[in-house]
Amino acid sequence: MSAYFKPLPNPSLTSRPFWEAAKRHELKLQRCAECGKFVYYPRDRCPDCFSDRLEWRPVSGRATVYSYTVVYRAATRLFADAPYILAVVELEEGPRLTTNLVASPEAMRVGMPVTVFFDDVTPECTLVKFKPA
Amino acid sequence: MSLKRAAAITGLAELKPLKEPGELTALKLIATVAAQAIEDAGLEKRDLDGLLVGVPFSDPGMLYPAVAAEALGMRPRMLNIVDLGGASAAGMVWRAAAAIEAGMCRAVLCVMADLNRLGEQRPPLVSLHREFELPYGNFGANCGYALIARRHMFEYGTTPAQMAEVAVAQRKNALRNPLALFNDRPLTIEEVLASRLIVDPLHLYEIVSPCSGGAAVVVAAPEIARRGPHPPVWLLGAGEYCDHSTITYAPSLTSSSVKAAAEAAFKMAGAAPRDIDLVCPYDCYTITVIVTLEDAGFCAKGRGGPFVMEHDLSYEGDLPCNTHGGQLSFGQAGLAGGMSHVTEAARQLSGRADARQVKNARLAYVNGNGGIMSEQVSLVLERER
Numbered sequence: 001m002s003a004y005f006k007p008l009p010n011p012s013l014t015s016r017p018f019w020e021a022a023k024r025h026e027l028k029l030q031r032c033a034e035c036g037k038f039v040y041y042p043r044d045r046c047p048d049c050f051s052d053r054l055e056w057r058p059v060s061g062r063a064t065v066y067s068y069t070v071v072y073r074a075a076t077r078l079f080a081d082a083p084y085i086l087a088v089v090e091l092e093e094g095p096r097l098t099t100n101l102v103a104s105p106e107a108m109r110v111g112m113p114v115t116v117f118f119d120d121v122t123p124e125c126t127l128v129k130f131k132p133a
Numbered sequence: 134m135s136l137k138r139a140a141a142i143t144g145l146a147e148l149k150p151l152k153e154p155g156e157l158t159a160l161k162l163i164a165t166v167a168a169q170a171i172e173d174a175g176l177e178k179r180d181l182d183g184l185l186v187g188v189p190f191s192d193p194g195m196l197y198p199a200v201a202a203e204a205l206g207m208r209p210r211m212l213n214i215v216d217l218g219g220a221s222a223a224g225m226v227w228r229a230a231a232a233i234e235a236g237m238c239r240a241v242l243c244v245m246a247d248l249n250r251l252g253e254q255r256p257p258l259v260s261l262h263r264e265f266e267l268p269y270g271n272f273g274a275n276c277g278y279a280l281i282a283r284r285h286m287f288e289y290g291t292t293p294a295q296m297a298e299v300a301v302a303q304r305k306n307a308l309r310n311p312l313a314l315f316n317d318r319p320l321t322i323e324e325v326l327a328s329r330l331i332v333d334p335l336h337l338y339e340i341v342s343p344c345s346g347g348a349a350v351v352v353a354a355p356e357i358a359r360r361g362p363h364p365p366v367w368l369l370g371a372g373e374y375c376d377h378s379t380i381t382y383a384p385s386l387t388s389s390s391v392k393a394a395a396e397a398a399f400k401m402a403g404a405a406p407r408d409i410d411l412v413c414p415y416d417c418y419t420i421t422v423i424v425t426l427e428d429a430g431f432c433a434k435g436r437g438g439p440f441v442m443e444h445d446l447s448y449e450g451d452l453p454c455n456t457h458g459g460q461l462s463f464g465q466a467g468l469a470g471g472m473s474h475v476t477e478a479a480r481q482l483s484g485r486a487d488a489r490q491v492k493n494a495r496l497a498y499v500n501g502n503g504g505i506m507s508e509q510v511s512l513v514l515e516r517e518r
Contacts (some may be wrong), residue, residue: 006268007267007268008268009263009265009268010263011264012264015264036434041264041265041379041381055392064461067281067284067287068280068283069276069280069283069332069335070333071270071275071279071332071333072329072331072332072333073331075272075275076270076272078270078272079270079272084270085274085278086269086270086271086279087280088380088381096381097381098266098267098379098381099269100270110283110284110287127269129269
């Protein structure tokens with residue numbers, strides 16, 4: 001197996017719990033203790049009510065495809081090895097995530113149900129991806 | 134306070150886009166195009182007391198306005214960068230007018246130039262994009278606009294042929310523009326759809342071609358503008374809005390903040406889309422034009438696809454659109470690409486568009502769009518009456 005050469009996240013003070021959960025194969029998002037909304041990306045204050053009472057909560061990992069594209073020609077050589085599906089999925093809990101869908105391009109539909117899986121791309125890092133439910 | 138007729142575009146210039154910039158530098162392009170725009174305005178450099186500049190992707194650095202002012206030998210009373218991506222040029226025009234209206238300066242050089250060399254590194258991404266987008270291959274603008282196009286097709290039944298028509302109509306305009314990068318032959322919808330699929334559903338000919346170049350306008354106080362060699366092009370209305378940076382956080386992929394920006398611009402202008410004689414919507418991709426025309430109110434939401442098929446977007450049509458060819462055919466010289474919509478509208482309204490002149494053009498709508506439908510700036514411009 002060749003070494004993983006694609007860019008990896010560099011977690012911050014704010015986002016570290018997200019990536020640590022992913023490494024344990026859990027999907028956790030912040031939830032605002034004031035207004036109850038789930039938040040993604042990890043933030044320092046609730047984008048809605050501006051409260052700083054953001055708490056990490058597990059979420060279902062169930063989502064639908066909001067939109068997707070099959071990238072045949074990547075804008076960077078780092079992703080030029082093969083076509084890939086970039087998607088925005090909408091979680092059952094509300095927030096949208098940019099992610100990769102691992103599915104055949106022909107099977108892709110906007111609105112299709114998908115579910116999270118965890119791709120341990122290196123011993124240190126796990127990416128959050130989705131596949132058809 | 135309104136900026137209605139507070140200032141006018143009185144000089145303009147754009148450089149012919151180049152695919153091979155050789156040893157040119159961004160500062161050299163800035164100096165070249167600045168000199169042309171100042172001359173076009175019938176002014177001397179010493180008459181310019183304001184400077185708005187974009188930081189070139191190819192020469193990023195801090196404190197760029199003073200670097201540019203020094204290189205040009207200017208001593209501005211107002212200087213700044215405008216960092217709104219493709220909306221920077223339109224953003225400069227109203228900021229210049231606001232500074233003039235406030236009495237801070239009287240004639241502002243708005244200038245952008247950039248180089249695109251194959252294989253050259255782009256500036257670093259902000260940390261959040263590096264952390265949550267790049268690992269999944271969401272890099273550059275292609276993916277974001279493909280996501281928008283796909284969602285627009287899903288919600289409204291927009292077809293690939295309708296999107297392709299935008300590139301086809303704008304190419305017809307480019308055939309009349311000697312400066313355009315692609316002006317040697319017309320395009321057909323079939324050719325666009327047969328070009329390589331880059332990011333499904335967008336094809337090669339629906340995506341701007343990176344190149345090098347520059348563009349500039351001089352925005353001046355009314356008494357200066359009226360003395361110029363060309364008819365002044367008045368700022369009648371302006372509006373700006375931003376509701377996201379990363380496309381993941383756009384409240385909607387298909388309804389953009391063009392709506393808020395355009396509404397503000399039309400309100401200030403006391404005009405409506407039906408009054409407009411030509412449009413210059415930012416066109417990084419074909420879908421961008423369709424979404425912009427919808428959200429600016431030229432057709433009902435979701436009707437942009439049929440709309441571009443039903444209307445003639447050429448310089449001789451019923452809704453002339455990007456008569457310079459748009460960035461799709463003119464070329465996108467980095468940030469300067471967004472200035473081409475401003476210079477073209479001003480060129481048309483001052484009656485200087487030669488073989489592609491729109492007859493009796495009085496009002497133009499210009500939209501600048503930054504990032505992935507993020508920063509939006511709309512302008513309504515008016516020919517001297």
